[in-house]
């Protein structure tokens with residue numbers, strides 16, 4: 001059993017490589033019939049495997065915090081933008097969670113309420129960073145990118161992308177929130193967010209963290225609660241239905 005304090009966010013890292021075929025064979029029994037239908041719809045074996053591990057991961061993670069609820073018992077529903085949340089069983093303190101996945105890695109963030117979003121990206125893959133930035137980022141973000149050298153630009157692009165994804169996921173809106181309607185700025189060597197004037201939000205209630213887990217994977221976490229409440233993040237490696245262990249990871253940038 002793990003304890004989730006009110007001032008903690010737990011970040012669980014699930015390496016796809018750590019799941020062997022014998023363990024994977026136990027996961028389908030945890031899924032709901034609706035999840036099994038989704039599982040069967042994936043065309044590629046790699047996507048089916050990731051989906052299966054993700055479902056086992058969120059179910060086994062929640063049962064670590066609520067040991068009276070077996071992993072297969074959790075039921076989920078999604079909001080209109082696709083964000084999943086726990087729908088059953090009914091709990092006194094319902095945790096908030098958010099999931100992100102990319103090649104080789106699944107990340108789950110869990111907290112005791114609050115607005116929570118996480119994003120992991122594979123930074124090694126090729127992409128035309130300026131084109132994407134020009135299309136999706138705010139004017140301030142694009143100007144800051146243009147002022148950098150070619151190599152700095154690539155890493156700044158992923159810094160911004162992961163943060164922007166984590167924030168829209170914390171709102172639960174996904175791409176229904178235009179990505180150019182808010183900006184991240186690192187000029188004070190900390191992460192600061194600002195909003196287009198039509199958004200009535202207080203930037204100081206938001207906290208952000210960023211980690212480079214390896215040369216391949218980068219993670220951003222966004223969280224909002226009442227202003228002034230400082231959260232701490234504990235990171236753990238999880239192998240669904242097998243093991244969970246604390247791992248010390250220092251963020252390279254925070255708010």
Ligand SMILES: CC(C)(COP(=O)(O)OP(=O)(O)OC[C@H]1O[C@@H](n2cnc3c(N)ncnc32)[C@H](O)[C@@H]1OP(=O)(O)O)[C@@H](O)C(=O)NCCC(=O)NCCS
Nearest residue numbers: 054081082083099100101119136161164169172173174175
């Ligand atoms: C769906 C979206 C919220 C995240 O997509 P993504 O980055 O491709 O995928 P991630 O792996 O980070 O997140 C997917 C998970 O987020 C969760 N999720 C889905 N909709 C969500 C929403 N509206 N809000 C929060 N979380 C959501 C789900 O748990 C989903 O995983 P699951 O289906 O296995 O349960 C959305 O932002 C999107 O489609 N982004 C596309 C990326 C893009 O074009 N970015 C432009 C450059 S910045």
